[in-house]
Amino acid sequence: MTLAPLPDQYRQPPFTEDCAPRRLLRLFSGKWTTMILHTLHLRGGASRPGQLQRSIPGLSKKMMTQTLRELEHLGLVEREVMEVMPPAVEYRLTSLGQAFVEPLEMLYRWGAEHAALLDRLDQNAAAS
């Protein structure tokens, strides 16, 4: 069955607090979220915690696990525990996670290609 179109009064204007880009931005708003996703992606979708942390300068153990827990909670990342000594763990992007890497990489590419514009922001801020 097909759904009847939403009455106007319930339709979200394109600039609401819950509009598409904001939902995406909220997902990416954590300080380390994007870097973790991107790094996992770079490593082919999986990494062990130690590796991961060493790959991201400034990332503390606490914030790493905290962020990973959130990503796990959202179904973007899976955690696998290998039963060995010493304990070994691996975090892996789920297929959903991989999907969200796409817009992230778009941002990444845009930023890299327009680094000059980003620099101008700082210049302007410093100037005034």
Added chain:
Amino acid sequence: MTLAPLPDQYRQPPFTEDCAPRRLLRLFSGKWTTMILHTLHLRGGASRPGQLQRSIPGLSKKMMTQTLRELEHLGLVEREVMEVMPPAVEYRLTSLGQAFVEPLEMLYRWGAEHAALLDRLDQNAAAS
């Protein structure tokens, strides 16, 4: 004169705190920033404060002006004061501002096209 390539030790890894996507995300991190930019864009690049506020549900006077000040500070938005009574003001996207609308619209489009994925995040979160 041309610049010598940056020595490796100074080159930023792609997942640094100041990498391209994060700089972009920091710009967009304010709760109302993107909605204001997007709305200005929708209106052809300019709007008066009253209009603007009424266009964005939930946006308070305070947060609007505060955000606009920041955007002005960064050179993304211009403020023009018309000398009349009662005072009239117009905010306009600068060319730099227009440039940054581009990645924003990319996000917007992606989000709109993949709303189903965004919904899954909430489902997952609610489930566990």
Added chain:
DNA sequence: CTGCATCCTGGGCGATACTG
């Protein structure tokens, strides 16, 4: 109409120290 000042709360994030 437009805009600033003030007060206050929540939560993100960092530092540190401890367990298995």
Added chain:
DNA sequence: CAGTATCGCCCAGGATGCAG
């Protein structure tokens, strides 16, 4: 090696009220 617990700071951002 991997992970947890606790404490405390800072600041984004909401409410309210005043001013040109």
